[in-house]
Amino acid sequence: MLQNSNSLNATFAALADPTRRAILARLATGEASVTELAAPFTMSQPAISRHLKVLERARLITRGRDAQWRPARIQAEPLREVADWVAQYRQFWDSQFDRLDEYLHTIQTEEKKHVRKRK
Amino acid sequence: MLQNSNSLNATFAALADPTRRAILARLATGEASVTELAAPFTMSQPAISRHLKVLERARLITRGRDAQWRPARIQAEPLREVADWVAQYRQFWDSQFDRLDEYLHTIQTEEKKHVRKRK
DNA sequence: CATGTATATAACTGATAGGCTATATAACTG
DNA sequence: CAGTTATATAGCCTATCAGTTATATACATG
Numbered sequence: 001m002l003q004n005s006n007s008l009n010a011t012f013a014a015l016a017d018p019t020r021r022a023i024l025a026r027l028a029t030g031e032a033s034v035t036e037l038a039a040p041f042t043m044s045q046p047a048i049s050r051h052l053k054v055l056e057r058a059r060l061i062t063r064g065r066d067a068q069w070r071p072a073r074i075q076a077e078p079l080r081e082v083a084d085w086v087a088q089y090r091q092f093w094d095s096q097f098d099r100l101d102e103y104l105h106t107i108q109t110e111e112k113k114h115v116r117k118r119k
Numbered sequence: 120m121l122q123n124s125n126s127l128n129a130t131f132a133a134l135a136d137p138t139r140r141a142i143l144a145r146l147a148t149g150e151a152s153v154t155e156l157a158a159p160f161t162m163s164q165p166a167i168s169r170h171l172k173v174l175e176r177a178r179l180i181t182r183g184r185d186a187q188w189r190p191a192r193i194q195a196e197p198l199r200e201v202a203d204w205v206a207q208y209r210q211f212w213d214s215q216f217d218r219l220d221e222y223l224h225t226i227q228t229e230e231k232k233h234v235r236k237r238k
Numbered sequence: 239c240a241t242g243t244a245t246a247t248a249a250c251t252g253a254t255a256g257g258c259t260a261t262a263t264a265a266c267t268g
Numbered sequence: 269c270a271g272t273t274a275t276a277t278a279g280c281c282t283a284t285c286a287g288t289t290a291t292a293t294a295c296a297t298g
Binding site for chain 1: 127128131132134135136137140143144147193194195196198199201202204205206207208209211212
């Protein structure tokens with residue numbers, strides 16, 4: 001279950017920054033150069049380059065080469081891993097699972113109360 | 120689209136740590152005390168308390184009170200936000216969307232090439 | 239080959255993360 | 269109320285993050 005631990009660490013850390021999420025959103029419409037990606041932001045070009053490096057290390061993007069441009073492309077795999085990870089918890093908000101959720105929670109709470117009192 | 124930016128920042132940052140993800144996995148089976156949550160780990164109790172505080176600030180857990188115990192319970196909402204966010208990118212790995220994905224990518228790439236050459 | 243454009247890297251800085259130990263607080267229990 | 273248990277907080281340390289400016293590198297082109 002935790003074999004993707006390192007991968008998820010890097011992916012979630014990369015996604016924790018709004019600039020990087022905005023870059024991904026932009027790349028969802030197609031590849032783009034660093035300058036194009038930097039345009040919507042007030043921060044410097046090196047800052048964007050570093051954000052891209054973080055995304056690249058998390059494998060959320062790959063970089064190409066087109067003359068002096070280094071176009072970035074979004075990569076699906078880490079996003080799929082996030083989707084798979086969070087799907088584990090779907091029961092907690094999906095009404096389809098409410099009954100099971102409630103049941104599991106009830107028996108768990110009862111057990112804990114007993115355990116604690118015994119100690 | 121970015122109205123949940125702050126919330127997602129905290130949520131993704133919280134999820135970037137494997138200890139905190141393990142705590143959430145444990146809480147998916149029902150509420151638990153700090154000591155119970157700390158048991159599987161080699162780190163100190165204060166370290167676990169701090170991890171719980173991070174999860175709490177991200178609203179991924181809430182804390183209760185049961186005598187000297189402070190049971191933690193998982194909260195669905197931020198996880199649902201993550202699921203919603205990542206669902207935006209479902210097209211990139213779901214084969215159902217491959218054709219659209221390919222089409223979008225092709226026209227995007229063509230456009231970019233023209234723009235770059237003109238400059 | 240000199241210049242312009244696109245991007246990366248280096249060096250610095252201030253803030254935050256995540257661990258520790260020691261200590262404080264809160265509640266139960268004899 | 270003294271001792272025990274559960275948890276939180278404080279203070280410290282080291283590492284990493286996210287930004288900056290200055291500079292280097294890579295490529296295109298007149």
